[in-house]
Amino acid sequence: MKKNYVIIGGTSGIGLAVVKLLSQHNHHLFVGSRNERNINDVKQATFFHCNVVDNTFEFPKNIDTIDGLMYCPGSLSLMPFKRIKENIIMNEFKINVFGLLDSINFFLPFLQKNKEKSSIVLLSSVAVSLGMKYHTLVGATKGAVEGITRSLAAEFAPKIRVNAVAPSITKTALSKKFLSSEKMKNDLENRHPLNRIGYPEDIAHAATYLLSDKSDWITGQIIHVDGGLSSMSQH
Structure with missing residues (x-):
């Protein structure tokens, strides 16, 4: 069945991969972003x-109703704790938490008007479950996302499911500076039991599953798509 999905931040990275994957199933996609790049051919x-x-x-x-919402905007600000200032904290929370809550608040009436069940998918990070140096801001903001995921899943059930995908480092514009040399890339690959970094399509497959009716009995979950990093010791 053709559905209406809203993808916030769907013109690049993981969001764009989700848009392209959903388009293969002829769903109608509403892509929210600051510019229209990369989706003209969809x-x-x-x-x-x-x-x-x-x-x-x-x-x-x-448009009166939608079947699903995914929030993809994010940031990757890694720095020593002593460099973290209040303005940096606020900027990180504006993108990763406040913007997410505002998006859900805006689109909630569209989800509630749907006669069928609907779905919200958010993005967390492997850094929430692992203690990773310089990841204080990532852990703080994405930790909030995981708390929001579980709380809203309880509050919105049974009509609206809420889940999150928690990736490890994924090859996007955000992570480009951490993959700028072959040595950096190899070092990151070797940290993962599956010996590679993630690609947007890896995350998109999990996200589109959670948006779809195939995941009808899944809510309040954090799905780790991280090459085994969060659950297996390094080898």
Whole structure:
């Protein structure tokens, strides 16, 4: 069945991979971002301008209901604790937490109007479950995302399912500086039991499953897609 999905931050990285994967199943996709790049060739995609930092959503007026929402904007600010200042903390929370809550708040009526069950998918990080040096901001903001996931899953059940995907390092624009040399890339690959880093499509497959009816009995879960990093010792 053709469904309506909203993908916030769907013009790059993991979000774009989700858009392309969902388009293969002829779903109607509403892609929210600050610019329309990369989705012009996706026939099922309708772009709408949104800016999660200032809570702006120019969503089409003729759409009453949606079947699923995914929030993809994020940041990857790694730094020693002594460099973390209040303005940096606020910027990280604006993107990763406040923008997420504003997005859910805006689209919740569209999900609730759906006669069928609907789904929300969020993005966490492997850094929440592992103690990783310089990941204080990632752990703090994505830890909040995991708490939100479980709390809203309980509150919105049984009508709306809420889950999150927790990746390890994934080859996107955000992680480019950490993969800038072959040595850095090899070192990161060797940390993972599956001996490679993630790709946007790896995360997209898990996310689209959680958006779909195939995951109808899954809610409140954090699905780790991290090459085994969070559950197996390094070898």
